Amino acid sequence: MKRLSLLIFLLAIAITVNAQKFMTKNGFIGFFSHTAMEDIKGDNNQVAAVLDISTGDMVFQALIKSFHFDRALMEEHFNENYMESDKFPKSTFKGKITNLSSVNFSKNGTYDVTVEGDLMIHDVTNKISTKGTLEVAPEGINANAKFNIIPEDFKIIIPGVVREKINKNLEVTVIMKYAPLAGK
């Protein structure tokens, strides 16, 4: 039954999708915190993302456990104490490019875009809006954005002893290299 519904789902995609959807399974989302005491960096190279150029819809999905830190202990604290990744394994973003008409998808080049949508981290959803760029290239579309988030907005509790080591604002970097989703 599961296979059948998957097949129907895929057929539905195949019918509705042509060159309108772009996808990546190894997109990058990283965050960076700088304080006088310490720089902290977490990188995730396993973000699944879809961009629909007919509507401007953007969807990102990432596993919290895919964030990689240089130090093993940091990764453990990130997963167990702050993100509670066993309880909340995924983070998602569902949004839209609000100025889609200013992008010419048939002409190679870099375009400024504004993206608005719902960012879900730690099972808390917040509206975000950010500026970024879309680069229309021969092999696909590259999307770049940088914005800040505040951990406390997502009910991520950082205890007082450690709080000073982590910037109040985390800088989030998004780099997606989308390829056309071939209709099968």
Next chain:
Amino acid sequence: MKLYVKIALGFVVFVALAGILGALYLFNLKHSDMAKAKPDFIVTATVLQKAFEDNETAASKLYINKILEVSGKIASVKPAENKFISISLVTGNDLSSVICTCPAISDPSMLSAGEEITLRGECSGFLMDVLLNNCALIQNKKK
């Protein structure tokens, strides 16, 4: 100063130093080297992907945070940010694979689609594909 006070002081200093060194060691500890780590499970990419597709909850319980040694045929090799390499393996499902993210392989050009390969890494879970992190190349056989 009496001898036992000296001994006690020496002991306190020793414990404090050991504590500081131990804390520093733990703080700076890197990830375990997957090339040397003992795998918890040895599976093929097809079996692993099917386990998650059939029952994600059960497979998550079994595999997440475990060290897996996965073998399969390379579907694609893609560069990722910060010099990481993303290798996806062929499974029984054309749209869902096992994606292994490796923190830099000395010569990724030696890997190409169709080759049989064995990788070892930590399982992060399942999105559209089964995701493995911190992977090391164990073996690749030219066909």
